Amino acid sequence: MSRVGVFICHCGENIAGTVDVAAVAKAALDMPGVVHAIEYKYMCSDPGQTMLKDAIRDKRLDGVVVAACSPRMHEPTFRRTAEEGGINPYQCEMANLREHCSWVHEKGEPTTAKAVDLVRIQVEKVKRNHPLKPIRVPITKKALVLGGGIAGIQAALDIANTGSPVLLVEKSPSIGGHMSQLSETFPTLDCSQCILTPRMVEVARHPLITLYTYSELEKLEGFIGNFKATIRKKARKIDEKLCNGCGVCQQKCPVKKIPDQFNEGLSNRAAIYVPFPQAVPNKPVIDLENCTFFKSGKCKACEKLCPTKAIRFDQEDQIEVHDVGAVVLATGYKTMPVSNFSEYGYGKYKDVIDGMKFERLASASGPTGGAIKRPSDGKTPETIVFIACAGSRDRLKGVPYCSKICCMYTAKHAMLYQHKVHGGKATIFYMDIRAAGKNYDEFVRRAVEEDGVKYVRGRVSRVYEDGGQLVVKGVDTLLGAEQVEIRADMVVLATAVQAQDGAEELAQTLHVSYDPYKFFAEAHPKLRPVETNTAGIFLAGACQAPRDIPETVAQASGAAVKVAGLFSQPELTREPIIAVVDRQPPPVFSHCVGCFLCKSACPYQAIEEEPIKNRNGDVLKVVAKVNPGLCQGCGTCVSTCRTKAIDLQGFSNEQVFAELMSI
Amino acid sequence: MKSGIQDLQVGYFPGCSLQGSSRDFAESLHLVAKALSIELCEVPEWNCCGASSGHMIDHLVSMALPINVLLKAQKAGLDRVMAPCASCYNRLATARHEIAHSPASKAQVEKVLQTTIGKLPRVLNVLELLAEVADRIGPKVTKKFEQTVACYYGCLLVRPAKVTGFDRTEEPVEMDKLVAAVGGKTIDWNFKTECCGASFSVSRTAVVGRLGAKIMNDAVGKKAEAIVVACPMCHSNLDLRRGEINQRLDVKTDIPVLFITQVIGLALGLSEKELGLGRHFVPVAFPAKPVAAATVS
Numbered sequence: 001m002s003r004v005g006v007f008i009c010h011c012g013e014n015i016a017g018t019v020d021v022a023a024v025a026k027a028a029l030d031m032p033g034v035v036h037a038i039e040y041k042y043m044c045s046d047p048g049q050t051m052l053k054d055a056i057r058d059k060r061l062d063g064v065v066v067a068a069c070s071p072r073m074h075e076p077t078f079r080r081t082a083e084e085g086g087i088n089p090y091q092c093e094m095a096n097l098r099e100h101c102s103w104v105h106e107k108g109e110p111t112t113a114k115a116v117d118l119v120r121i122q123v124e125k126v127k128r129n130h131p132l133k134p135i136r137v138p139i140t141k142k143a144l145v146l147g148g149g150i151a152g153i154q155a156a157l158d159i160a161n162t163g164s165p166v167l168l169v170e171k172s173p174s175i176g177g178h179m180s181q182l183s184e185t186f187p188t189l190d191c192s193q194c195i196l197t198p199r200m201v202e203v204a205r206h207p208l209i210t211l212y213t214y215s216e217l218e219k220l221e222g223f224i225g226n227f228k229a230t231i232r233k234k235a236r237k238i239d240e241k242l243c244n245g246c247g248v249c250q251q252k253c254p255v256k257k258i259p260d261q262f263n264e265g266l267s268n269r270a271a272i273y274v275p276f277p278q279a280v281p282n283k284p285v286i287d288l289e290n291c292t293f294f295k296s297g298k299c300k301a302c303e304k305l306c307p308t309k310a311i312r313f314d315q316e317d318q319i320e321v322h323d324v325g326a327v328v329l330a331t332g333y334k335t336m337p338v339s340n341f342s343e344y345g346y347g348k349y350k351d352v353i354d355g356m357k358f359e360r361l362a363s364a365s366g367p368t369g370g371a372i373k374r375p376s377d378g379k380t381p382e383t384i385v386f387i388a389c390a391g392s393r394d395r396l397k398g399v400p401y402c403s404k405i406c407c408m409y410t411a412k413h414a415m416l417y418q419h420k421v422h423g424g425k426a427t428i429f430y431m432d433i434r435a436a437g438k439n440y441d442e443f444v445r446r447a448v449e450e451d452g453v454k455y456v457r458g459r460v461s462r463v464y465e466d467g468g469q470l471v472v473k474g475v476d477t478l479l480g481a482e483q484v485e486i487r488a489d490m491v492v493l494a495t496a497v498q499a500q501d502g503a504e505e506l507a508q509t510l511h512v513s514y515d516p517y518k519f520f521a522e523a524h525p526k527l528r529p530v531e532t533n534t535a536g537i538f539l540a541g542a543c544q545a546p547r548d549i550p551e552t553v554a555q556a557s558g559a560a561v562k563v564a565g566l567f568s569q570p571e572l573t574r575e576p577i578i579a580v581v582d583r584q585p586p587p588v589f590s591h592c593v594g595c596f597l598c599k600s601a602c603p604y605q606a607i608e609e610e611p612i613k614n615r616n617g618d619v620l621k622v623v624a625k626v627n628p629g630l631c632q633g634c635g636t637c638v639s640t641c642r643t644k645a646i647d648l649q650g651f652s653n654e655q656v657f658a659e660l661m662s663i
Numbered sequence: 664m665k666s667g668i669q670d671l672q673v674g675y676f677p678g679c680s681l682q683g684s685s686r687d688f689a690e691s692l693h694l695v696a697k698a699l700s701i702e703l704c705e706v707p708e709w710n711c712c713g714a715s716s717g718h719m720i721d722h723l724v725s726m727a728l729p730i731n732v733l734l735k736a737q738k739a740g741l742d743r744v745m746a747p748c749a750s751c752y753n754r755l756a757t758a759r760h761e762i763a764h765s766p767a768s769k770a771q772v773e774k775v776l777q778t779t780i781g782k783l784p785r786v787l788n789v790l791e792l793l794a795e796v797a798d799r800i801g802p803k804v805t806k807k808f809e810q811t812v813a814c815y816y817g818c819l820l821v822r823p824a825k826v827t828g829f830d831r832t833e834e835p836v837e838m839d840k841l842v843a844a845v846g847g848k849t850i851d852w853n854f855k856t857e858c859c860g861a862s863f864s865v866s867r868t869a870v871v872g873r874l875g876a877k878i879m880n881d882a883v884g885k886k887a888e889a890i891v892v893a894c895p896m897c898h899s900n901l902d903l904r905r906g907e908i909n910q911r912l913d914v915k916t917d918i919p920v921l922f923i924t925q926v927i928g929l930a931l932g933l934s935e936k937e938l939g940l941g942r943h944f945v946p947v948a949f950p951a952k953p954v955a956a957a958t959v960s
Contacts, residue, residue: 396825
């Protein structure tokens with residue numbers, strides 16, 4: 001026979017203002033199994049909690065119903081109190097009299113009647129509760145960071161500095177990401193390479209960071225604390241241990257006309273190459289598509305001339321499998337291809353470039369050594385036009401969202417241009433200036449007021465070539481909605497930020513949710529911004545949404561703290577609200593018939609096949625088994641099971657039916 | 664059904680231009696349609712589409728007029744209506760789009776027309792229709808149209824993209840493909856979709872002259888020997904208003920303006936007279952070519 005106590009909270013006026021709490025307490029006393037029912041102004045307060053603890057002891061309660069606010073608010077509080085009172089915490093249930101009743105109904109009889117019903121439902125449930133124990137799972141205290149841009153670098157360093165080993169996987173031959181391509185950075189105009197390269201070196205030298213460049217994650221199995229990551233190390237075709245990065249191979253390689261990705265195609269590289277001089281690691285890689293030897297079987301110039309004999313044409317990809325406990329996704333972004341903006345002439349006119357190309361032109365490490373020269377003839381542009389929102393906030397042809405970084409980097413571009421080309425004329429066509437950030441608006445004002453950048457509010461309808469110049473046709477919507485035509489020497493498009501290629505496939509591989517634009521989705525837009533819905537997988541940087549460097553770094557550190565927090569625990573505890581397969585002894589009598597409909601229904605791959613063997617080791621039967629580390633307690637398998645062999649702990653069929661029958 | 668080309672039936676809304684200022688468009692369209700086994704079924708008792716003035720004055724009128732046309736077409740059992748005039752096309756397509764997306768507008772129009780609107784016929788422009796039967800054109804070409812031309816689309820065929828859903832808004836190519844199919848060369852130029860001044864042709868000819876001059880300047884500068892259009896307004900403004908245009912050009916130009924149907928008609932070997940080439944203000948003449956090859960029998 002159960003001894004249930006009911007504790008009704010007034011929540012100040014929140015509940016008591018609408019619900020007759022005294023009547024509810026009185027009605028509760030009449031419910032079968034209830035031996036104690038009281039009401040109090042704030043059950044969650046210290047005196048309220050003490051009342052609950054005392055009652056458990058004095059009235060020898062074996063179940064508790066707290067009729068108060070949402071369990072999302074205070075269930076952990078009251079479960080802890082119940083435990084302190086001496087019963088299993090899962091013998092405490094909450095009836096939500098606030099969100100489900102007092103806040104949504106008028107004061108009156110029916111509202112009180114509903115409150116009584118809500119209490120009765122939980123009383124019926126708690127009578128059927130079983131003591132549950134939190135699930136304990138071990139943790140592998142090693143993190144996997146995917147992506148070697150500034151987000152991944154920061155996350156890896158922060159995690160490693162807490163003492164946990166990190167595997168940093170980067171798909172290109174060097175870490176550094178987009179930030180290594182940038183010239184100066186807003187709002188301080190400090191040189192991007194100067195602040196980034198020391199971090200890159202730190203990563204390479206950190207004893208706890210293992211760097212996997214030119215590598216990709218092939219597979220991730222397992223669950224929080226216990227992932228198994230399969231990493232493919234693509235063959236560089238060189239022996240990294242022997243190579244000393246002297247660069248002879250690059251100089252002697254006869255194939256030299258390959259567009260250099262790092263310089264956005266503004267210069268050329270060889271078929272064996274290091275992406276940029278400050279690359280980490282400073283080891284070359286052979287581009288199989290362009291290497292003469294791999295195309296025709298002849299050449300081997302690099303092999304003949306390498307002083308350390310480090311070239312390995314027969315090197316194969318290597319697959320490594322590692323146990324990791326947490327994953328940080330920092331796979332970054334790409335800028336939108338502007339092929340569907342043919343009116344801007346990108347691809348048709350050499351002097352129409354995108355923002356990243358301008359970064360390379362303005363960068364001291366770029367193809368022009370930082371001098372602004374137009375790609376067509378190397379002339380210094382006397383007039384330059386920047387078009388903001390090339391694809392952003394364009395529902396028809398681009399993306400509906402704001403790419404966030406473009407207002408700032410366009411202001412920076414115009415400013416750098418004015419600094420480098422004295423007497424030059426820079427014009428920016430914009431929709432709105434979004435410069436929300438510390439010292440951001442001041443930066444834009446500086447571009448306008450000190451550097452004389454002309455801002456024209458309006459869109460550009462067309463860019464075309466006429467007599468060796470680019471004619472930019474647009475509109476000035478502020479000064480009398482006049483049409484504007486500017487003859488420019490160069491046009492720079494601030495192209496939209498988009499999710500990285502392959503983001504969708506990666507999200508599916510990792511079972512991470514993503515938004516319609518393939519950016520990875522955070523668990524909660526405000527309160528859980530660096531976590532994904534998959535436990536143990538965290539987010540950093542522009543793979544989640546367009547982000548600038550300060551935000552990316554902050555988020556990466558945030559993700560690192562989440563990983564460190566996870567690793568600080570000796571083992572993981574999880575809510576025991578998971579599915580269990582009926583395994584009453586002897587096991588042969590399990591209801592499970594091994595149809596595995598549950599396996600195909602489970603969204604978390606939590607169902608495993610377990611053979612039941614006799615003493616001779618013969619398999620008698622294969623039944624389903626729930627992996628407690630993976631199960632999220634959604635209950636899909638329970639409703640799929642044909643023989644009712646699976647039940648959800650804490651929400652068993654018996655409990656739920658009893659709740660329904662009580663109404 | 665390998666042999667013989669099936670007759671393609673499509674609703675046809677001529678609008679006022681094709682009966683007046685652009686009779687040559689209508690004549691060439693009918694001839695080409697016949698040659699390509701397209702049966703143009705004229706919408707019975709059609710009314711004005713409300714172009715130019717209708718939508719400037721009253722939104723409801725601008726909706727109700729074209730919807731009334733589409734209702735008549737639907738009643739006549741037509742599931743598609745081709746409107747050769749770009750203005751008509753745009754009005755019909757815009758009204759249809761609004762009715763489909765705004766229940767309030769639909770209710771208003773239903774009220775004034777005292778009817779209920781069901782599934783309305785789809786609206787096509789002439790380029791869409793010709794693109795559909797492009798494979799029929801090639802085999803019938805008897806005299807390649809060996810000119811270099813500027814395909815001028817104007818504003819109404821492709822915009823707004825969410826309404827027309829036709830071709831690439833800023834850089835359309837469908838007409839270029841048709842010209843190429845009959846042996847012509849097209850130039851890559853910058854004024855494909857710029858405004859010609861449309862109905863200002865009547866009220867403010869100076870505006871039309873200024874806009875037209877920019878268009879002609881770029882086309883001629885890129886060595887076009889003719890302009891090809893698919894819109895009566897574009898044609899009028901570049902042909903009828905050539906005088907105004909030439910006043911604003913440093914070097915006067917006399918390159919002709921042809922309808923796409925006339926270009927195809929010429930390639931199919933149809934009579935120049937019947938194609939209405941004689942109706943133009945700028946005479947249709949092309950620079951003599953140093954032709955060496957003998958005529959194909």
